Amino acid sequence: MKRGRPTIEQVAALAGVSRGTASRVVNDEPYVSAAARAAVLKAVRELGYVPNQAARSLVTRTHETVALVVSGEADDPRLSEDPFFAEVIVGINAVLAETDLELMLMLGANERARTRLLRRLRSGQLDGVMLLALPGADPLCRLAEESGAPTVYGGRTMDGEPRYFVDADNRGGARKAVEHLLVQGRQRIVTITGPVDNEVTHARLSGCLDALGGGADPVVMHADFLESGGYQAMQSLLHAHPDLDAVFAQSDNMAAGALRALREAGRRVPDDVAVVGFDDLPWARHTAPPLTTVNQPIRAMGSEMARMLVALLGGGEPTSLILPTRLVLRESA
Amino acid sequence: MKRGRPTIEQVAALAGVSRGTASRVVNDEPYVSAAARAAVLKAVRELGYVPNQAARSLVTRTHETVALVVSGEADDPRLSEDPFFAEVIVGINAVLAETDLELMLMLGANERARTRLLRRLRSGQLDGVMLLALPGADPLCRLAEESGAPTVYGGRTMDGEPRYFVDADNRGGARKAVEHLLVQGRQRIVTITGPVDNEVTHARLSGCLDALGGGADPVVMHADFLESGGYQAMQSLLHAHPDLDAVFAQSDNMAAGALRALREAGRRVPDDVAVVGFDDLPWARHTAPPLTTVNQPIRAMGSEMARMLVALLGGGEPTSLILPTRLVLRESA
DNA sequence: GTCGTCTCTGGGAGCGCTTCCAAAGTTAGG
């Protein structure tokens, strides 16, 4: 008789009411007498009843599930070399935990992953999507939006501003960093950037140029946001511009690489060369010397993305957000 | 007529076959004529049909979804201060991408999170669970198993060995690390551990004792796996045992903290004091001096967990795995 | 007493799919 998990029918039978009434109680709807409600609740408890989500989804067409899609290669070193990804998730989770939404995670931007996302989206299993755009432009963005599901972006893309997004004030942060170097009286400031096709690279470069004004041609070296890239870029820069006295690295990882190259080259930081990073990763306070860097509220970005999506799901019209960044002064500059 | 997404009924109608036949084609079952198959496939393509997963789940009771549950506080610093978590996910994702399984992520071990997991599990929405146990013991483990869903563990728990797990050879790695210090002729080796109630702490401590043999009382200081904890522990140890000449820190983060404390105390590494860490995090090669540490294949752990779960789902009987760790020699020891 | 109005309940319909069964068609063996 009691094969498998109990159904609402069994709950109703035990409570001595109809299926409809039991359903009303379970979904906390009005128009149920106190007596009936109590009886159903009791039956639910006794049977250990948990509604079957698939059956519910079939009729309500909601799924209590949203996805975080991280485009970019599944083995992108940024995924693990920096805690960005994990922090965003923690932020998202904090907000979702307050709701009944569950988080589905989808990594990778290859054809196969894209197909699966779309399938999942269209097979109706996702109520909404958060897109974390690591690389520059990505067709995925369009795909998600075309499917009609509410979509929120983390960061902006190279091809225009999405309808709903959360971003850090990369430009403002970079400006503050370089202004600080300027105020310190640094004369020959060089910049190490991320990949050229990356929106973040552009934003941070813009901020850098904002600070530099229309002065002499700024020295810019493109790298890859990673430690090794920063290291190599710094070596090249030292070679090409031996008289440089300050470096603005667009990521802490690259700043760490620059620090290493400077150390090996015998330059003292900050006496000979000042170094500023960007991100304020947890270990930035522990480099030698401690790294002056631009803090961006990564966890908050995650939370705000989630909040925005929840609002969208609730029929709201959230406004996109640019979260403030701030310069954290330590000893490297 | 074509309101909303197409159903299999519409596909069948367009192909001129019955719903049953269409279903057979979609699920790639035998006993369908070539002509019928072609017609259905054509209709599927024309309509852009994607089966409704909820409806399918309702009858098949499978959901093509597994969960990664990370017990421990949702804002545990280990989640973001080290890339462990992200690496495991990348590893899992690599395997899952080859299947049709999707990944659901559940963080946090508080009452609420637990309830939700159970609900999701019992409401039939998860085909299996991977549990990543950050802290020592956790009732969650039992809960998941009781629900009857296939469960795979990452790491072992304090209360016995789970049925299916993947773990790193923490004990062996620690033994190798300390043996290396011994071989170098270090006389006064101290150990900085993780939290006492942690299985990893125990395993690595056992390995350390294995190497030390039954000699003099080993000097052990408990900390928290974090940089700051390592820093403080190192300061205390220097105070209590000024003559120490080697440190085995049970995590790279703590090793980094120890390095910082030693630098501030004016001790040279490795001349005065040798330092060995554990984890081989990406930045370990970039500390000053580069950190000798024990590498553990984190990504592989994720992959193996996923593989094991997939096997379980397929009715297999996988065997638990202890992945090898290896000592990576750099300059700090 | 009659008429609305509001509260509460039962039960049918149906979400989109798979699964089963019976029937029809096909083939080969005797």
Added chain:
DNA sequence: CCTAACTTTGGAAGCGCTCCCAGAGACGAC
């Protein structure tokens, strides 16, 4: 030509749930 397989098909049943509607009471106003 008949029988015993096998192949192929259509269609009914039903997964567990929500939604809707009709109807039964209860209650006050006229």
